[in-house]
Amino acid sequence: xxxxxxxxxxxxxxxxxxxxxxxxxxxxxxxxxxxxxxxxxxxxxxxxxxxxxxxxxxxxxxxxxxxxxxxxxxxxxxxxxxxxxxxxxxxxxxxxxxxxxxxxxxxxxxxxxxxxxxxxxxxxxxxxxxxxxxxxxxxxxxxxxxxxxxxxxxxxxxxxxxxxxxxxxxxxxxxxxxxxxxxxxxxxxxxxxxxxxxxxxxxxxxxxxxxxxxxxxxxxxxxxx
Numbered sequence: 001x002x003x004x005x006x007x008x009x010x011x012x013x014x015x016x017x018x019x020x021x022x023x024x025x026x027x028x029x030x031x032x033x034x035x036x037x038x039x040x041x042x043x044x045x046x047x048x049x050x051x052x053x054x055x056x057x058x059x060x061x062x063x064x065x066x067x068x069x070x071x072x073x074x075x076x077x078x079x080x081x082x083x084x085x086x087x088x089x090x091x092x093x094x095x096x097x098x099x100x101x102x103x104x105x106x107x108x109x110x111x112x113x114x115x116x117x118x119x120x121x122x123x124x125x126x127x128x129x130x131x132x133x134x135x136x137x138x139x140x141x142x143x144x145x146x147x148x149x150x151x152x153x154x155x156x157x158x159x160x161x162x163x164x165x166x167x168x169x170x171x172x173x174x175x176x177x178x179x180x181x182x183x184x185x186x187x188x189x190x191x192x193x194x195x196x197x198x199x200x201x202x203x204x205x206x207x208x209x210x211x212x213x214x215x216x217x218x219x220x221x222x223x224x225x
Contacts, residue, residue, distance in 0.1 A: 011056030027057035041188070042079035044072045073184055075191030085196035090203065093196045094221050095147040101161035106131055123164070130157045151222070162221045166214055178212040 003014035008024035015025045032053035039051045045067070049055040055073060062068030075082075085093075108118035109127045119127060133154060151158055169182050183201055190197045204212050204220040215225070 010052070011058075011060035026060035026063070027053060029054045029057035029061070032057060038077070040078045041076055042074045044070060044074045046074075046079050048078045072180070073188050075188045077192050080192070082191065082195045085199045090196050090199050092144050093194070093200050095144055095151065096194070097197075097200075098151065098158045098162065098221055099147055101165050102130065102134065102158060105161050105164065106134060126160050130160065133157055158221075159223055162218060162223055163214075166217050176214055178217065180210065183212070 002016050002020055002022040006014045006022040006024075008014050011027055012024040013027045014022050016022050032051060035051035035053075041049050041052055041055055043049055043055050043058075049058070052073065055071075059068055059071045062071060105119075105127045109124065109131050111117070112119050112124060116124075134157065165186075166178070169178055169186060170176060172179075172182055187197055187201060200220065201212070204216050206216050206219070218225075
């Protein structure tokens with residue numbers, strides 16, 4: 001099968017011509033496999049798609065047009081009303097995000113105590129110190145005042161989770177820069193719960209070059225140089 005090892009980007013599928021030569025053509029959105037309700041996604045055109053296959057297939061068919069350039073995955077789930085993010089909310093956002101990243105690492109560490117798999121040995125060593133210091137602060141929803149006090153008092157506990165998340169996202173390619181597509185998986189999954197994340201990432205890009213470097217990323221989270 002000429003298509004077996006022939007890779008096509010999202011929205012395209014492999015097609016073999018009459019000479020047996022493979023090439024990539026746009027996925028027919030109507031031919032996408034059926035999906036469950038929870039697999040629906042919302043596009044930046046504020047239209048609900050039955051899944052990412054249908055969304056990226058549609059984007060491919062619009063390639064070369066203004067609408068095609070503007071169409072991206074906005075967030076997971078059906079389109080709904082997303083409230084406006086106020087200046088106060090975006091100022092407080094890094095507090096919740098830092099705590100969330102720290103708690104993700106806590107959960108990975110606890111899982112690896114029984115069955116390793118989420119963290120490398122080097123990562124476990126770093127997270128162990130954070131985990132032991134974190135026991136006095138119960139995970140969950142905390143007031144902004146408590147999160148701010150905890151950040152100032154235990155600053156070192158928050159540096160590694162912020163760096164870790166950056167390098168988790170920096171994969172395509174690994175170049176110490178985050179692109180829109182690299183940020184998309186994190187942003188798309190959080191928009192329904194954290195309506196400020198889009199504005200937060202936009203404001204992280206200080207020089208507005210559509211790339212977020214490590215310095216910009218850390219500055220957004222309040223990490224000192």
